[in-house]
Each structure stands twice: as structure tokens, then as C-alpha cells.
């Protein structure tokens with residue numbers, strides 16, 4: 384959990400891509416190059432008084448002089464997207480982190496990208512990178528309507544007939560049909576980004592077809608909600624020193640560790656970004672994030688939302 388570089392970047396372009404989506408291009412006011420990014424990476428944008436929000440980079444991978452992100456206005460959100468749409472102006476300077484990659488493009492012969500709405504953003508970079516590598520790909524893009532769909536022209540340019548657009552009036556996306564057609568070729572990877580309902584449908588269809596979870600990759604931008612979850616207190620032990628800390632039922636492990644002087648990274652604090660990920664040595668963890676895979680959960684947890692039954696020994 385090393386510290387992440389935060390830069391003061393200047394907004395140099397703001398473009399309306401669809402009725403409720405703007406794209407934003409940032410550059411450093413003095414330096415010609417920004418830190419490298421990988422296709423599928425995201426940055427943290429620090430919104431005044433509202434905290435940090437994560438957005439996928441939707442420009443090309445590799446060295447770049449600018450970062451481009453896209454933001455959909457969420458009327459019922461926490462206010463960050465409304466601030467970006469209404470208050471952030473070209474010329475303004477705001478803190479933006481160096482990119483982090485939780486959603487990399489795997490090595491595969493073929494990539495299948497499934498997006499819902501603004502979930503298309505990481506695939507702008509990933510599809511372009513797959514094409515650059517000479518690997519097969521297809522993009523399945525579910526939208527509320529054609530006029531509300533951002534980046535269709537841009538995607539069409541490099542996807543051609545590999546772009547499949549689904550609007551309710553023209554036929555819905557059918558995950559079961561897609562997986563049945565893909566069969567179980569071991570050199571295909573499937574990626575999903577979008578609303579929880581779409582990703583659940585993809586996960587269910589994949590399971591029904593016996594698709595291994597190791598070849599499915601998701602980027603979720605909504606926290607897991609389990610209304611029946613009742614948090615219990617638990618104890619933490621710091622593996623390297625034996626220090627013991629108590630996490631009350633209304634606190635998170637992250638809050639308790641920070642209060643006790645641990646300089647830990649955190650960003651979303653709702654279990655979707657992975658920046659507070661920490662390894663553990665022993666314990667029965669109640670994983671409540673939407674970012675770690677089944678394999679990663681065997682030795683890691685997200686400190687902001689995950690808890691434990693009884694006690695937990697951290698690799699700190």
C-alpha cells in the first residue's frame with residue numbers, strides 16, 4: 384500500500400459526449416509527460432469538500448501528455464458528478480492521482496468487453512489496446528437509448544462491426560446467448576463494467592455455461608449493498624509487532640488503524656477501488672468489497688469495508 388502520487392492537473396478540455404456525460408482532459412501545467420497508464424487503469428479525482436472519486440482513463444495506454452476521463456451526472460449520487468458537470472471549468476486546477484490498474488487487459492487471443500452505460504469508459508482504452516496488440520476483440524455496449532450513448536462514433540471508428548450496441552427499443556443484450564456462442568475456448572477473456580444488474584446477469588450466464596471465474600473480469604462502480612448485514616465488533620492484531628486493536632461495530636478496520644497512527648492508503652472507502660487492500664495472516668474474514676477476486680480474498684482484504692469474525696491478524 385505505497386503512497387500514490389497526487390498531481391495538480393489543469394482541465395484543458397470539457398466536452399459534452401451525451402446529454403448526461405462529459406469527457407474531461409487534464410494536463411500538467413508545466414510537465415510535458417504524465418505518469419504511465421495501462422489500458423483499464425483509473426485515476427482518483429479529488430473533489431473539493433466531497434472527497435475522492437475514481438474514474439477510468441479513456442485515452443490510450445502508455446506515456447501520455449494528457450489524461451482523459453468521462454463522467455456521467457448521477458442525480459442521486461453523492462454530489463461529485465454534479466460538481467464536475469456544473470462547477471468544474473476549463474482552466475481549473477484540481478488534484479488528480481497517478482493511474483492505478485485494477486482492471487488490466489489479460490493475455491488472450493480474444494477479449495469480449497461487455498459495458499453498460501458509462502461502464503464503456505475503460506473499454507475505450509482496452510479495445511484500442513487489444514487492437515494494437517493484434518488480438519481479437521468485440522465490444523457489447525448496452526445503453527438506455529442511442530441518443531444517450533456516449534462515444535459511439537469513436538468506438539465505431541476502431542471497432543467497426545466488432546461493436547454491438549443494444550438499446551431496449553432495438554433488442555436487449557442476452558448474456559446467456561453470448562456465452563453459449565462463445566463456448567469455452569480457453570483463450571477468451573470476458574470483461575464487464577457497468578450497473579450491478581448487468582454484471583450479475585453476466586456472472587450468472589458464465590456460471591451456467593461452466594465458464595471459469597479466472598477468465599471473467601469485472602470493474603464495479605457501485606458498492607455492494609447487503610441490507611441484512613449486521614456489523615459486529617472484532618479484534619485486530621498487527622502481525623509484525625503483536626499490537627492489539629479493537630474495531631467496534633460502528634467503526635471500520637481502516638478508521639481504527641488510521642486513528643492509531645498507521646499511514647494507510649484509501650480512496651473510495653466503499654470497497655470498490657482496492658487502494659486499502661491489505662494482506663492478512665490469520666482470521667475468518669467477512670469480505671464486503673466488490674474488487675477482490677475469490678483467489679485474492681484468500682490472503683487479502685479491503686480494510687474500509689471488510690470485517691472479521693472474532694479476531695484477525697494483519698500482515699502489517
Ligand code: FES
Pocket residue numbers: 648649650651652653654655656657658659660672674685686687688
Ligand atoms: S478505499 Fe477503496 S476499497 Fe477500500
